Amino acid sequence: MGFSVIATSLLIPLVGFGSNYDKTYSRTTFAEFHRVNDSTDSYLGRFRAGPADTRFFEIEMNSDEVKEIALTTGTYLVGHYYINNVKLNVRMNFSSIKEIELTKLNKVELENPIKWELSDVEGQTEYLKN
Numbered sequence: 649m650g651f652s653v654i655a656t657s658l659l660i661p662l663v664g665f666g667s668n669y670d671k672t673y674s675r676t677t678f679a680e681f682h683r684v685n686d687s688t689d690s691y692l693g694r695f696r697a698g699p700a701d702t703r704f705f706e707i708e709m710n711s712d713e714v715k716e717i718a719l720t721t722g723t724y725l726v727g728h729y730y731i732n733n734v735k736l737n738v739r740m741n742f743s744s745i746k747e748i749e750l751t752k753l754n755k756v757e758l759e760n761p762i763k764w765e766l767s768d769v770e771g772q773t774e775y776l777k778n
Contacts, residue, residue: 672739675776679734681718697775705771717753738776
């Protein structure tokens, strides 16, 4: 009896610890794509919590798939294309973001999802946390 109580009391914190060690959350966000009409290979992707939100992160991108989706389904406004309902998978260790994966733009699933390490992106990513 005594051993099972001790084992259970040790097991509960370990399960809690393990469940937060490596977890992936799905986030829906808003994206802007700048310079996709330029003749250069790369363009700027900017991801926000919402269209008017001042918190954002950005990254130089060169995915032809994302560029084509932005050009065909995005809304052109003031020099850039914007797309809502963008799906990001955010991999976290405890409360730290380790990786961000772009998987969907509006209703279009990417054939080749794009992954970024946190060190690859510039700006604010705190809004992606749980």
